[in-house]
Amino acid sequence: xxxxxxxxxxxxxxxxxxxxxxxxxxxxxxxxxxxxxxxxxxxxxxxxxxxxxxxxxxxxxxxxxxxxxxxxxxxxxxxxxxxxxxxxxxxxxxxxxxxxxxxxxxxxxxxx
Amino acid sequence: xxxxxxxxxxxxxxxxxxxxxxxxxxxxxxxxxxxxxxxxxxxxxxxxxxxxxxxxxxxxxxxxxxxxxxxxxxxxxxxxxxxxxxxxxxxxxxxxxxxxxxxxxxxxxxxxxxx
Numbered sequence: 001x002x003x004x005x006x007x008x009x010x011x012x013x014x015x016x017x018x019x020x021x022x023x024x025x026x027x028x029x030x031x032x033x034x035x036x037x038x039x040x041x042x043x044x045x046x047x048x049x050x051x052x053x054x055x056x057x058x059x060x061x062x063x064x065x066x067x068x069x070x071x072x073x074x075x076x077x078x079x080x081x082x083x084x085x086x087x088x089x090x091x092x093x094x095x096x097x098x099x100x101x102x103x104x105x106x107x108x109x110x111x112x
Numbered sequence: 113x114x115x116x117x118x119x120x121x122x123x124x125x126x127x128x129x130x131x132x133x134x135x136x137x138x139x140x141x142x143x144x145x146x147x148x149x150x151x152x153x154x155x156x157x158x159x160x161x162x163x164x165x166x167x168x169x170x171x172x173x174x175x176x177x178x179x180x181x182x183x184x185x186x187x188x189x190x191x192x193x194x195x196x197x198x199x200x201x202x203x204x205x206x207x208x209x210x211x212x213x214x215x216x217x218x219x220x221x222x223x224x225x226x227x
Contacts, residue, residue: 042220
């Protein structure tokens, strides 16, 4: 089955630790995205990548980093510099042609 | 800059009622895409529809229909004969037609359908 997987579903970390969220897709999509969702709010763009080995900052990139070494994978690292990292993180991908993005199940990160 | 406004934070209806979710957007682009996504309690966003800015035809898919009006920058979503399974948060979103294709989301409307 084609789709987007994110792991783990729930993640707990201590303040000051970096943490990496996984995102893998087997849809053969060129573009991949990371969004953050806070309670009662819409999604905000963290980073996006339209092609392998290239990525761009989104609207709230501070405190995050990404890599895109393979078409299928777009991991997100939440660094200790991110002031308020507790949130729901959603990864998405698209063909880049028709616009609609398909989302993974999300990772709920809690930092204490 | 792009902006999407969903003024209705929460709507509660009784099963079988019709309900309309409002979406108003702002963009300087002349061509763009509009979307609706559903987010059930599980959290995963489910794609419902994409509309190109140059296609103002309304669309119907089963109990769902969408009314796109470029003149008022609105893209409203109607569920006819609502069901309990329609309970979710619904997001309207906007993206450019070229270049940065990332979605700009509204804040969402939580729909609760009571049995």
